[in-house]
Amino acid sequence: MNNRNPYTISFGKVPTKYLSRASIIDSIVEALESDIPDEQAFKLTGIRGTGKTVTLTSLERHFNDEKNWVVIGIRSDSDIISELVARLYSSVPLITKFVDANLNLSAFGIGINVSKKSPVASIDYALEILLSELNKHGKRLLVTIDEARNTKGIIDFIQEFQILIRKDLPIYTILAGLYEDIESLENTKGLTFFLRATKFEMTPLNITYIRDDYQKTLGITFEEAEKMAYITKGYAFAYQTLGKYMWDSKGKTVTDEVLRQFDDVLAQKVYYKIWSVLAPKDRWFLKFIAQKDSMTATDLLEITKKSHSEWSVPRKRLMEKGVIDTRLRGVIMLRLPRFKEFIDAQIEF
Structure with a gap:
């Protein structure tokens, strides 16, 4: 074994060792990369620690490597549409040049003041213009939102998103959130489109994959690796946690001390929160x-x-x-x- 522990219990951080949600990632990638995508919005849902953020990060990395995609991650509690316009201007050179030459976004504190152009009065309209410019250059915009919940910013964004896709503009989105938060958005009046968007649940990881990973990474027997895999029940955070403390123990069997540490971390980082809201x-x-x-x-x-x-x-x-x-x-x-x-x-x- 290498000296560095390949497992991590930090939420949202992509660990050295992790089992990807290949089927979910492949399904979304295939859908978005088609010439004429049938779907433009996707939802990732599950309880805390099931790998939503890691899966979202994997998707961001994939599309960031594609030259015809622009990927922007947005906080759910922000003014999402204004943030998108600002981020497009600051991070996409072709949009920067276009705005500086043709568009007066001074009312929103964006770009230089094009004195010969009347200020754009609506941030929604500004986003529409920028998406049209992206479309001319054969580019698509992917908006990702982690820890999505029922905020005014998200509601405004989803409502505007429906208008933009009706105009065949190249905007796509993936939202990740807890069961109850995604459900709250789905049940919000006026967001029927979001209710119909494809939803992927972070189901348990494959026990066989966990077993094989433990056996190879930890250098333990098949039987002990299988025992550990079943302890995790396929829960992604449990897979990382048990792997971490087994690695730290430098042992070949699961001890009471490893289980004590395992139980303590699950309780502190996940279970107390779940229990408190029941x-x-x-x-x-x-x-x-x-x-x-x-x-x-x-x-x-x-x-x-x-x-x-x-x-x-x-x-x-x-x-x-x-x-x-x-x-x-x-x-x-x-x-x-x-x-x-x-x-x-x-x-x-």
Whole structure:
């Protein structure tokens, strides 16, 4: 093994060792690089630590390497349209020259004052003109927004985006955000277009890939690597965390100390936040669900003495937050690795 730990627990940072979301990345790249893209907006969603930011960064890097693409990452809490115009002017030479020669954007503090030209009154119109200029040069604009949530800036941007694509202008966007934040945007009045945009969920990583990576990178046995892979349940942040502390231990088996560090980091960086925003009823049901590795809905209702109608709303919320897995019909399982141990600790506390 090399001396430098290839795993990282820093959110958003692309680690030395990571398992890419190749299928998601390939699907978006193929769609956007087609001569006439059928779709111009995509959503990445999942709980914290599932690899949304890393996947978004991989897509940014891919399109940055393509000469006909301009990639601009924007904060969700900014005035996105104004920021886009300013960034296009400052970072795209052909736009800089065009604005300085032809467009008076002095009202927005952008460019030089072209005294012979009337000031552009609308920032929306300014963006439309700049996109038309990009189009003349065969270039496309990709706007990426991480940690997207329901802000005025994003709502204004999505509404303007709908107008721009109806005019066949070369603008595309990828937004990444938590389940509840993306859902809030989808349910906002007037954003029907965003609701229909293709959404990719950050599903668990392939256990086989994790096992093979652990075996090769950590120099451990197939059996130990498989054991570690199953502990992670395919959760991207857990894969990085367990790999990091196993590497640091310099051991060949998972020890109680490695698991203690693993549990502590997951609790501090992810689980406390998830737990804090759960409704009291959701937490109450989870205390029963955590009693077994898996149980049927019938078993849960029998243990809790509750009806299907009383369970249906908490079930939906826990599914949407990525806490439980109900893909196997009638069966309920905790989706997060060692979340049972976390819940047990909360009950004891």
